[in-house]
Amino acid sequence: MTAGQALLRPEATCRSCGHQGLEVFLSLGNMPLPDAFVHPDDLSQPDARYPLDVAFCSRCCLVQLVGDVPAERMFVENYLYFSSYSDQLLQHSRQHALELIEQRGLGSRSLVVEVASNDGYLLRNFAEQGIPAVGVDPAPGPAAAAREIGIETIQEFFGRDLASRLVSERGHSDVVIANNVMAHVPDLNDFVGGMAALVAKDGVITVENPYVRRLIDENQFDTIYHEHVCYYSCTSVAHLVEQHGLHLNDVRAFPGLHGGTLRWYLSKSPGRSARLEELLREEHNCGLNTIDYYIEFGGRIEQLRHELLNLLHGLQRDGHKVAAYGAAAKGTVMLNYVGIGADLLEFVVDRNVHKHGRFVPGVRVPIAGPERLLIDRPNYTLLLAWNFAKEIVRQQQDYLRRGGRFVIPIPKPTVLEHEPAYD
Ligand SMILES: [Zn+2]
Known part of the structure; x- marks a missing residue:
């Protein structure tokens, strides 16, 4: 689908209100299951991939995926999140x-x-x-x-x-x-x-x-x-x-x-608080209940993909080594959608020892412990776990002191010079 428009899926039914005819506003392509971190013995097997299409229900305003993956596959196999x-x-x-x-x-x-x-x-x-x-x-x-x-x-x-x-x-x-x-x-x-x-x-x-x-x-x-x-x-x-x-x-x-x-x-x-009434009003005022709000978003994501890829290619051209932090589901989505593979990244580090020695699905980048940042000293580290940016930057003061730099991918790709603004 092209940016700047939504695609009506007449057969798709809303998971909440049952309305038929959801509007797809972003397609992230065929994506591997993002938590299915690949064991070295399974590297010869292809990743199972499922389409990732996001839609809006014009009746109840629920944003949802179109299509299902069998639940057993997602929650039991390879479930490494503690x-x-x-x-x-x-x-x-x-x-x-x-x-x-x-x-x-x-x-x-x-x-x-x-x-x-x-x-x-x-x-x-x-x-x-x-x-x-x-x-x-x-x-x-x-x-x-x-x-x-x-x-x-x-x-x-x-x-x-x-x-x-x-x-x-x-x-x-x-x-x-x-x-x-x-x-x-x-x-x-x-x-x-x-x-x-x-x-x-x-x-x-x-x-x-x-x-x-x-x-x-x-x-x-x-x-x-x-x-x-x-x-x-x-x-x-x-x-x-x-x-x-x-x-x-x-x-x-x-x-x-x-x-x-x-x-x-x-x-x-019933008994709505003033706080809730206020937020409901804000949602109405910002247009979150209309498809246009989501169509604009789709266009911005396409642009972000180009910017991040250009930034990382530029760093590589300048002779810098690049790694990433955060082998979690959102990291898998970021790397696969943007197209950042082992050609651009040396490795991804993560604190969860259960993931060490495995590979990020799809792009197949190896996963290691955070100590590798100090041992290998990549010049730049793409912070895939941006939701824990403050915590990670605080823990990685040694890496920063030795000249390492973090790259934050969203809301806009940026090289971090100071403490992150997220809080
Ligand atoms: Zn609905």
């Missing part, structure tokens, strides 16, 4: 738990259920205070890690079935938490219907997800990948949850988390 690897996320989660405990008066007779509980990084804060907490996560590695620290974890996908079993075994839940998961769910209505069935009448559901407005306004196209099937605004969340007898009542913004995260508060009784 939440506890980010200090910032640990701190954010602890704060969230402590606030809920205080505001909801949680105690030993309460029940907290977290969907996509990963390695128990959030629930441990409840368990620590004797508050019953149950995790749900289909990924075997993180679920086992959670059990090891004493967090009861059900290794399944969440939906209406599991919710009704939980209710009959444990009763309704005072708090249901779903962080960074609602974007991943192919059957959205089964998922939200499950949360609605699980939460107590006077309970609360908190849902955190990256904010689609930040994605668009800051050109964060690399957060678009197969695992993220939906991209939410307050407008689209309100529409979605109302179909299940829930009300979107409040919102909190965390601009520094995952490139801009919102936390939505849902309950069974």
Whole structure:
């Protein structure tokens, strides 16, 4: 498709409201599964690739991918993401738990259920205070890690079935938490219907997800990948949850988390906060409810691709060695979409030891530990994990002192001379 227009897909049905006829405004091409880091033994096998087309629903304003990848492929195989690897996320989660405990008066007779509980990084804060907490996560590695620290974890996908079993075994839940998961769910209505069935009448559901407005306004196209099937605004969340007898009542913004995260508060009784009303008005005023807003974005991303490629080719022509930091899904998308391969990059470093020795899918760049920045001293390091820019730059003072420089790819490719502006 060409930049500057949207492509109507008459057969594509909205995952939220069922409207037929979604409008595709960005196509990232045939992309390998971004978390499928390649083992050296599998280098002779081609990567499985799936199209990555992003569309807008003109009825409920939900931004979503067209087409599905089998869920089992994405979450179980090669699932190497452990939440506890980010200090910032640990701190954010602890704060969230402590606030809920205080505001909801949680105690030993309460029940907290977290969907996509990963390695128990959030629930441990409840368990620590004797508050019953149950995790749900289909990924075997993180679920086992959670059990090891004493967090009861059900290794399944969440939906209406599991919710009704939980209710009959444990009763309704005072708090249901779903962080960074609602974007991943192919059957959205089964998922939200499950949360609605699980939460107590006077309970609360908190849902955190990256904010689609930040994605668009800051050109964060690399957060678009197969695992993220939906991209939410307050407008689209309100529409979605109302179909299940829930009300979107409040919102909190965390601009520094995952490139801009919102936390939505849902309950069974209505009562919108002034903060939420304000944000809904802003969404209307900035045009986020219209296709034009997204078409412009598609054009900007095409331009960014050319700029970044020119910058890296220029550095290489000047004899500089270039590496990258952050072997995560968004790094895979950035490298594959822009076309940055082993011809331009020496290696990608990442703190997660489970990824060392593997290769970035598609472009097949090797992954190593961060110490390689000091050993090999690449002149420039492309910061693929820009959402952790501050944390990484702080940890890499030695690299900077020895003359190394970071390149930030978005919102516009820039060589970083000082502390990053993200916070
Ligand atoms: Zn819709």
